Amino acid sequence: FDECHRAVKNYAYTSIAKYYLSQAKYPLVLGMTASPGSDTRRFLDICRNLFIEQIEYRNEDDPDVQPYLQPIDVKWKRVDLPQEYVAMKSLIQTMLDKRLLWLYTRGIIKSRPKYTTRRSLLEAGDELRLMLEERDAEERRGIFTAIIAQSLALTLFHMLELLESQGVWTLNTFLNKVEHEKREKRSYAILVNEPEYKRLTTAIDSTPIDHPKKVLLKRLVREILEMKPSSRMLVFTQYRATASHLVSELNMLQGVRANRFVGQASTLLDKGLTQEEQATRIEQLEDGSLNVLVATSIAEEGLDIPAVDQVFFYEPIPSEIRYIQRRGRTGRKAPGKVTILATNNSLDMIYLYVSRRKVEKMRRLAKNVNSKLQPIIRIYPKPTPNKLTPAELRIVEEKAHLAKMEPEIIKTEAESLKAFRTKVSSASKKAYTKLLERGGSGLSMDQLNREMELEGVNTTTMKSVIQKLMSEQLVKEKSRGMFIATAAVKSSGKTFEVTIEKILPGLALVLVDDQWRARLLPEDFSGPRNLIKKKSRFRASAQLYRVEGVLYIRVMDVTQILT
Numbered sequence: 001f002d003e004c005h006r007a008v009k010n011y012a013y014t015s016i017a018k019y020y021l022s023q024a025k026y027p028l029v030l031g032m033t034a035s036p037g038s039d040t041r042r043f044l045d046i047c048r049n050l051f052i053e054q055i056e057y058r059n060e061d062d063p064d065v066q067p068y069l070q071p072i073d074v075k076w077k078r079v080d081l082p083q084e085y086v087a088m089k090s091l092i093q094t095m096l097d098k099r100l101l102w103l104y105t106r107g108i109i110k111s112r113p114k115y116t117t118r119r120s121l122l123e124a125g126d127e128l129r130l131m132l133e134e135r136d137a138e139e140r141r142g143i144f145t146a147i148i149a150q151s152l153a154l155t156l157f158h159m160l161e162l163l164e165s166q167g168v169w170t171l172n173t174f175l176n177k178v179e180h181e182k183r184e185k186r187s188y189a190i191l192v193n194e195p196e197y198k199r200l201t202t203a204i205d206s207t208p209i210d211h212p213k214k215v216l217l218k219r220l221v222r223e224i225l226e227m228k229p230s231s232r233m234l235v236f237t238q239y240r241a242t243a244s245h246l247v248s249e250l251n252m253l254q255g256v257r258a259n260r261f262v263g264q265a266s267t268l269l270d271k272g273l274t275q276e277e278q279a280t281r282i283e284q285l286e287d288g289s290l291n292v293l294v295a296t297s298i299a300e301e302g303l304d305i306p307a308v309d310q311v312f313f314y315e316p317i318p319s320e321i322r323y324i325q326r327r328g329r330t331g332r333k334a335p336g337k338v339t340i341l342a343t344n345n346s347l348d349m350i351y352l353y354v355s356r357r358k359v360e361k362m363r364r365l366a367k368n369v370n371s372k373l374q375p376i377i378r379i380y381p382k383p384t385p386n387k388l389t390p391a392e393l394r395i396v397e398e399k400a401h402l403a404k405m406e407p408e409i410i411k412t413e414a415e416s417l418k419a420f421r422t423k424v425s426s427a428s429k430k431a432y433t434k435l436l437e438r439g440g441s442g443l444s445m446d447q448l449n450r451e452m453e454l455e456g457v458n459t460t461t462m463k464s465v466i467q468k469l470m471s472e473q474l475v476k477e478k479s480r481g482m483f484i485a486t487a488a489v490k491s492s493g494k495t496f497e498v499t500i501e502k503i504l505p506g507l508a509l510v511l512v513d514d515q516w517r518a519r520l521l522p523e524d525f526s527g528p529r530n531l532i533k534k535k536s537r538f539r540a541s542a543q544l545y546r547v548e549g550v551l552y553i554r555v556m557d558v559t560q561i562l563t
Contacts, residue, residue, distance in 0.1 A: 001013050001016075001017070001029070001030070001031040001032070001050055002032055002033075003032075003033055004031030004032060004033045004036075004046060004050060005033040005035055005036045005037055005046060005321060007031070007046050007049045007050050008042060008045050008046060008049065009420045009421065009424075009464065010420050010460075013049070013050065014049040014050075017029060017049060017050045017051055021051055021376070025380040025383070026378055026380050026381070026382055026383055027051065027376055027378070029050050029051050029052060031046070031050045031052055034324050034325070034328055035320065035321040035322075035323075035324035035325060035362070036321075036362060036365075036366065037320065037321055037362060038320050038358040038359070038361040038362040038365060040365060040369075041471055043365055043366075043369055044369065044372060044373075047369070047373055051376055052373060053373055053374070053375045053376060054370060054373065055366055055369055055370050055373070057363070057366040057367055059363065070334055070335050070336060071335045071336075072327060072330060072335070072336045072337070072338055073335070073336070073337045073338070074327070074337075074338045074339075074340070075337070075338070075339050075340070076339075076340045076342060076352065077216060077220075077339055077340070077341050077342070078341075078342050078343070078344050078349075079211075079212035079213055079216055079341070079342075079343055079344065080212065080343070080344050080345075081164065081212070081343055081344070081345070081346070082209055082212065084203070084207045084209055085163060085164075085168070085207075085209070085211070087203065088163055088168075088200055088203050088204065088207070089160065089163055089164065091196040091197075091199055091200045091203070092156055092159050092160045092163065092196075092200065093160065094196050095156050095191075095194055095196045095197065096153060096156040096157065096160065097113050099149050099150075099152050099153040099156065100113035100116050100153055101113050102149055103121075103124065103146070103149055103150060103153065104116075105505070105506045106146065106505055106506055106522070107506065107507075107521070107522020107523070107525075107532075108124050108127075108128065108146050108149075108150065108522075109121065109124050110522070110523065118154065118157050121150060121153055121154050121157065122154070124150055125147065125150045125151070125154070126422070126425055126426070127529045127530075128143055128146050128147050128150060129147065130426055130429055130529075130530060131143055131529060131530050131533075132144070132147070135533055139503070139533060139534070142503075148186050148187050148190065149187075151185075151187040152187040152190060152191060155178075155187060155188070155191060156191075158174070159171060159174065159175075160347070161347050162174055162239075164343050164346035164347055164348060165213075165238075165314075165315040165343055165346065165347065165348050166211065166237075166238075166239060166241075166242045166314075166315070167210060167211030167213070167214060167242075168204050168207055168209070168211070169210075169211075169241075169242075169245050170239055170241045170242045170245065171204065172204050173241040174241070175201060175204070178191060178192065179192065211343075212343075213314065213315075213341045213343065214245075214246065214249060216341060217235070217246070217250075217312060217314065217341065218249060218250065218253060220312070220339065221233065221250060221253065221256060221292065222253050222254075222255075222256075224310055225253075225255045225256065225291070228309075229255065230288070231291065231309055231310060232285055232286075232288075232291055232292075232305065232307040232308045232309060232310070233291065233292045233293070233308070233309075233310040233311070233312065234292075234293050234295055234299065234305075234308050234310070234311045234312070234329050234330070235250075235292060235293070235294040235295065235311075235312040235314060236295055236296075236297075236299070236300070236311065236312065236313050236314060236326050237294065237295075237296065237314040237315065238296070238297070238314075238315060238317070239296070240260075240262055240270050240296055241270075242314065243260040243261075243262060243294045243295070243296055244260060244270075246258075246260075246294045246314070247259060247260045247294050250292055250294070255291075256291065256292055257289065257290045257291050257292065258290065258291075258292035258293070258294060259281055259284070259290050259292075259293060259294070260293070260294045260295070261273070261278065261281055261282075261293050261294065261295035261296070261298065261299050262295070262296050262298060263296065263298040264278075278298075281293060282305060285305055285307070285308070286305055286307055297322065299329070300322055300325040300326050300329075305329070306334070308329055308330045308336070309330060309334060309335070309336050309337065310330065310336065310337050310338075310339070311326060311327065311329050311330045311336065311337070311338045311339070312338075312339050312340075312341065313326060313338070313339070313340040313341060314341055315341065315342070315348055315351070316340055316342050316348050316349075316351040316352035316355060317351055317355060318350075318351040318354040318355055318358075319355065319358075320355055320358035320359045320361075320362050323355040323358075323359060324359065326338075340352065420461075420464075423457075423461060424461060424464045424465055424468055425468075427452065427455070427457045427461055427462070427465045428465045428468050428469055429528060429530065430452065430455055430457070431448060431452060431457075431462070431465050431466075431469065432469060432474055432475065432485065432528060433528055433530065433561060434448065434451055434452075435448075435475060435483060435484060435485040435488075436485045436487070436488070436528070436538070436558055436559070436560055436561040437560070437561040437563065438484075438485075438560075439485075439488050439539070439559065439560035440484065440488045440489060440560075441484075442478050442482050442483055442484030442485075442488075443482070443483060443484075444481050444482050444483075445462075445466070445481045445482075445483065446481075448462060448466075448483065449462055452465075466483065473486055474486055474487075476489070485559070487527075487541070487557035487558055487559050488559045488560060494541070494542070494543070495539055495540065495541055495542075495559060496512050496513055496539070496540060496542050496544075496553070497512070497513050497514065497537070497538075497539050497562065498510050498511070498512055498520075498537070498538055498539070498540055498542070498553065498555070499511040499514070499535070499536070499537045500520075500531070500532060500533060500534055500535065500536040500537075501517070501534070502534065503532065503533065503534060506521070506522070507519050507520060507521050507522075508520040508532055510553060512544070512553060516544075516551060517551070518544065518551040518552055518553040519550060519551070519552050519553070520532075520552070520553050520555065521552065524552065524553065524554040524555060525555045526555060526556055526557065526558075527540065527555055527557070527558035528558065531558065531561065537561075537562040537563070538558050538559075538560065538561045538562055539558070539559050539560040539562060540555045540556070540557060540558045540559060541555075541556045541557040541559060542554060542555045542556060543556070
């Protein structure tokens with residue numbers, strides 16, 4: 001299995017491996033990747049899905065691979081934002097902070113605005129959409145308002161990143177989309193009426209200043225071609241709008257022949273490339289008709305262009321897998337160079353350090369994971385080796401040489417994985433709720449499958465759901481095939497029965513043990529968010545405390561949902 005880091009969830013590799021193992025008399029699986037990832041759970045999932053028994057790790061310094069590797073010189077080039085950009089950044093940050101504070105004071109996000117990440121906002125959105133399915137009409141109105149605020153916060157995060165890492169041209173392209181879609185999206189309609197937004201658009205219209213990264217890129221490309229006119233370059237960027245703009249700017253330089261390389265998907269304002277067009281542009285880079293290809297993520301895997309001797313990252317990326325894949329587009333047949341452009345005091349710098357840490361963690365993990373792998377139990381003897389003849393080897397090599405890259409497969413499967421993860425995440429919350437309802441008695445896998453089937457969740461998805469809940473230590477296996485919510489057996493502190501009486505902005509009023517009324521703050525609740533609704537009842541390990549004579553409750557673990 002080549003690029004075996006893809007073998008997760010419902011990717012085709014997992015089904016192929018299972019089928020192979022079911023019919024092979026002496027199964028032997030080989031998986032190869034330069035970027036297995038830095039997450040231990042994902043790493044082990046790949047190994048389990050492909051029935052890997054042993055990891056062999058090599059780096060650039062190992063003597064058995066050193067003769068086959070070309071050196072790659074990696075450099076970081078940093079730039080500072082001009083004052084005009086800093087002023088625009090402040091306007092976006094003001095609008096963002098306002099939304100984050102609103103979400104925080106209502107308990108929708110747990111971390112303070114200063115420490116809120118895009119990921120935590122996405123998780124909050126998933127929670128809100130799940131709550132929307134379970135609440136009555138009166139409560140849904142408030143959830144809709146929260147979803148709009150969360151969506152608007154994500155939009156502002158995106159605007160901030162575009163300004164800091166791409167520049168006003170790409171930001172303005174996105175704002176044109178906002179204006180075009182403001183009648184369809186409520187969050188966009190609110191955004192365009194913000195005073196800071198109007199000041200931002202005015203500032204963009206009066207600021208023709210290029211992002212310093214674009215100025216730097218043009219200078220570096222010009223210098224490279226002056227020193228080596230035969231050079232071939234790949235420029236990676238996250239956004240199609242940036243790719244189009246960079247191609248236009250680079251083609252103004254003497255001796256530059258640039259074009260863009262994007263996926264097949266088309267939008268109203270941006271046409272994709274067909275597979276034939278993609279293949280043509282690769283051939284043009286190889287034969288010298290082009291000397292610069294500005295590519296989006298579609299080119300990170302599958303491209304083998306030996307002539308490429310320089311790769312630029314127009315922005316750092318936080319994924320160690322994508323970092324390694326981008327880096328691997330050069331240094332294939334001759335020494336190569338990688339230059340990463342980053343903006344100081346921006347998300348660029350965070351992503352730069354994150355990717356470096358993840359690469360180091362991935363290397364440590366690859367060295368130490370063998371102790372957690374299990375051997376395949378084989379009942380048949382090892383077969384006698386049957387080596388390929390020279391004629392058979394030639395046929396294999398010819399087929400490999402004629403194989404064409406299919407870039408859209410990567411994108412389609414990535415979208416499928418994302419949809420599956422979303423489905424598993426939603427189903428996990430429902431399954432966990434059902435286990436909490438059963439308290440210490442738990443549910444068997446068969447019972448869970450039957451109950452979740454009524455929710456539209458099949459048994460295949462449920463296997464992933466149980467794996468997710470167990471890896472997060474929310475669920476444990478009480479006995480073979482019998483599962484129980486961990487909180488139901490590990491509760492610490494005194495247990496109380498809690499009834500939600502009323503939901504107010506930033507807190508809930510609750511009745512404790514049918515005796516005392518108390519306040520429940522968002523930061524004092526550790527449990528499923530969908531329980532915070534009127535008339536909800538549950539048993540919990542909790543503490544009572546007073547502030548200025550007012551009784552509060554701190555919920556550490558929900559041990560059982562009461563009906």
